[in-house]
Amino acid sequence: MSTLENTDTSAKSAVKRPKRGVPEGLWLRCDGCGATVFRKQVEQNLNVCPECEHHFYVPTSMRIRQLLDPDSFEEWYAEMSSGDPLGFADRKPYKERIIDEQKKTGMKDACTVGRGYMRGRPLVFATTDSAFIMGSMGSVVGEKLTRAVEKATELSLPLIIVSGSGGGARMHEGIISLMQMGKVSAALARFRRANGLFISVLTNPTMGGVAASFASLGDIIVAEPQALVGFAGPRVVQATCKIDLPEGFQTSEFLLKHGFVDRIIHRSEMRSELARLIDYGSR
């Protein structure tokens, strides 16, 4: 069985988003190699550029279809949406921003959790989606992930979290967001003590408070090729060090070289590789 079979109808939600991901139109320009490629061809290729293997953004619904067995995903806590603990407003009130983001993405917040099957193996599965306020972690992301971890502990199931969070902890919920890092990490400590298997999948981008909490706590950490992964944003690092950043700084390959990633896995191999890893981590 190939993972390709799951991609037929799945790219539709990707084209709704105007800036990131796969733009509308018959042709699109690859961010990786600059080549103009046929959009249909990219979609059929799991949103990977056929010329250079650049991994485009994948929306959550498509990610689920790519990784889990057809119709096996049962979503939990789907209706959870964020409050506004600070009464935050920058150029737009946070409450409005949430509603706008919900309309734009069709999601309630950046995180989706639930249970499903991967090549017949039951598991708890979660994602963060960079389309929703950069996939940043506020109360909803923190709460959903914590519950997912607790459920995985209770049900003795393996856990896979696919991270796509450029925003780290969400500024709009201030210190409450920072505390979510602690909350999820503490839940993962209990899961670990119960000998649960956690595989963290890093996708472009995984930064800041997300990288500095659950995304780095996998028993096994795998990454898609060329994903941006790190603590501080490259611009901030550049401004601090005042020297040119090394080539490939903060990419999956950089992390692999420095020992912080176990494997880099091409999207087309991800499902079978993850299934294989689960078998090693199950008793």
Added chain:
Amino acid sequence: MAANSLNSLQAASMDGVNLGVLTAGMVVFMAVLHQLSFEKPLYELEERLLKLESQPDPSPAEKESMRRMRVELTQMTRERYSNLDPWQTVQVSRHPDRPQTPDYLELVFDEFVELHGDKAFGDDRALITGFARLAGRKVMFVGHQKGRNLKERTECCYGCAHPEGYRKAMQKMEMASRFGLPIICLIDTPGAYPGIGAEERGQAYNIAVNLRDMSTLEVPIICVVIGEGGSGGALGIGMGDHVAVLEFAYYSVISPEGCAGILWKSSRHADKAARALRFTSKDLVELGVVDEVVPEPLGGAHRDHFKMATTLKSRLIESLQGLESLSSAQLLERRYQRYRRIGVFHENGPV
């Protein structure tokens, strides 16, 4: 002067600000220097009073006017400091004369036996760790160090720890857990260091491990934000049973300059970001994120190190006493729930 401007530069650079913006932040900070701008009338009055006091043989009228000036000075200080806006609070928390970790080690603890090194890469000077005695009790001490002069500040990266610092802290805390020593963490950092080396050596990974593993330590952990509580760099030694902040400290998900740079497109709006982020001691208690505000001496901790240390010491002893009666299982459950309950969300549908 140079050290000070660099300090602000460091602080401003924490989260997503470009160089052009940094320069603007630098100017603001240089202007305030040791005398914060809103404190100007206080210093003027103080100077006038000093002049009078230094005169030999004051007349009764002069004595009376000195007395009045002292009363006025106290009232003015109280009034200014009870109405600080969030951005002014940040300035107080970064005041160069504010007591820092080494000051508290001197004034609060009877002994400090520093334990260096992470046994893997190096000895981060931005985080100091070791055995200490607090009113006869043996404890493990962990604290950020910012440095007082340019040399120290450079050595300590202005209080911005590297991965090896977090690793060192975790190793010492893990040891403390095995030996039954309570842990005291003093937090004072603009944020974890955002550099090439820090990324190469796993800044995100090491902070994450600390969050996870601090939640499993079987001894009481008391964390106090004594100045700046900068994001993940603060939380990396901040997963405690009892979390306190000093009155004019702040604890935030992002520096006000960083937040302004991203959301208002310029760090010149740091004051707006400071208001929006709600990170002052009062806000933090209201939001249920900290357990206690430790009051500062009149006019801020930088005016009276000794008094600040005395207050902190008694609060530390008190919180420790409260936690000592708990079994390790109770402690762990309580700590888990302390973080578990934080979050504001709605849930409409059935689960």
